[in-house]
Amino acid sequence: MKLIESSFKLHSRRKFIYDLGIASIGISTLSLFSGFKSHDEDSSKERIRKEKASGKLGIALVGLGSYAGGQLAPALSETSNCFLAGIVTGTPEKAETWKTKYGIPASNIYDYKNFDQIKNNPDIDIVYVVLPNSMHAEYVIRAAQAGKHVICEKPMAITVDDCDKMIAACKKADRILGVGYRLHYDPYHLEMMRLGQQKIHGNIKSMSAGFAFNAHKGQWRLDKAMAGGGPLMDLGIYCVQAFCYVTGQTPLSVTAKEGPKTDPERFATVEQSLTWQFEMPGGIKAEGFSSYADSRNTLKVEAERGAYELTPAFNYGGIRGKGPDGNLSFPAVNQQALQMDDFALSLIRKRPVRLPGEMGKRDVAYLQAIYQAMRSGQKVMLK
Structure with a gap:
């Protein structure tokens, strides 16, 4: 079945994706991971x-957990505008492994005590903070003070006040702050943006999104002090983002309800699950769901002339979609490589970054409003 019925629509889709930047990043989205060899x-x-x-910009990864090791480091072998230049870790064994695997000089390896010395290293232009949520603010601020541009993994922080401090620190240091929202570079999500914002199938009537998996006991994400909350902070933020970028609008109000705790010990400090509903401009209702004891991975839109959806929706790869015209089909891309390359290219060309700290702050404010609505049982109005 044809995806687009006319050459005009095909051109429109390509132009929309180009305008959003995927065609201007300058890397091959189909390049294969070649890996790194040991280096002296x-x-x-x-x-x-x-x-x-x-002419590439050097990136230092701060925090060598599973996301840094499994996604960001391999992605940096595919980028054209940036490269893996350094690491920051508190584990000597990890430092040695990464040094050998990725060819990182000893002079570009830091721990959390000597992190501030990174200011004296011209090899490193960008610091990517990939730490537990509660540590984001401290290391973004310290990186800016060290004269480095910063990418912060989502959520940007656990409070709006921390977001304000991070933005202020970067502005004071004349450094750029971006947030690691990788799905803005995925072609399936770019198509959902095009369909929604350009009203290809008419006005949106309603939306729903759910992201859930089973989080095992002992993970830092189950500790409120480190995570700032439960699955909403980690998974629900993808749904919040999707509601905004598919519609091109921001929510007006929110109601929310916490789900039952079937494992009170595991979920002693955070919610097990949470459902919320945004009221968007134009009367659109957007219902979100997040959980650490379920399985869900969907983004669905009901429009006047048909529905379109992604299932699975929020993965690093393997996203699938369909709409009124049939299945959506796009080439596989490395979302993280596109994301980091675009940030670096923005610095090189001295243009605004697509995903600035202000967007991260906005989303943290929405997350906090959802929690407020959950606790109070009342509708919370949003700015």
Whole structure:
């Protein structure tokens, strides 16, 4: 079945994706991961020198957990505008492993005590903070004070006040702050933006999104002090983002309800599940669901002339979709490579970043409003 019925619509879709930047990032979205080989110190330094000489910006990853190791580091082997230049970790064993695997000079390896010395390292232009949520604010601020541009993983922080401090620190240091919203570079989500914002199938009537998986006991994400909340902070934020970028609008109000706790010990400090409903402009209702004891991964839109959806919706890869015209089909991309390359290119070309700290602050405010509505049982109006 044809996806688009006319050449005009096809051109429109391509133009929309181009305008959003995917065609201007300058990397091959189908390039294969070639990996890195072991390096000695001299060859590691030579690698860095060549990367810098080519005009690329160096990135240091702060926090070497599963996302940094499983997604960001491999993605940096596919980027054209930036490269893995350094790491920050409190685990010596990890430092040695990464040094060997990725050819990182000893001079570009830091721990949390000497992190501020990164200011003296010209190899590193960008710091990517990939730490537990409660640590984001501290290390974004310290990175800015060290004269580095910063990408902060989502959620940007656990309070709006922390977001304000992070934005202020970056502005004071004349550094750029971006948020790691990878799905803004995925072609399936770009198509959902096009369909929704351009009203291809008419006005949106309602939306729903759910993201849930089973979080095992002992993870930091189950500790409110470290995570700032439960699955809403980690998974629900994807749904919040989707409601905004599919419609091109921001919510007016929210109601919310916490689900039952079937495992009170595991969920002693955070919610097990949560359902909320945004009222969007134009009377659109957007219902979100997040849980750490369920399985869900969907984004659905009901429009005047048909529905369109992604299932699974929020994965690193393997996203699938369908609409009134049939199945959606796009080439596989590395979302993180596109995301980091676009941030670096914005710095190189001195243009505004697509996903600034102000967007991260907005979303943290929405998350906090959802929790307020959950606790109070009342509708919360949004600015």
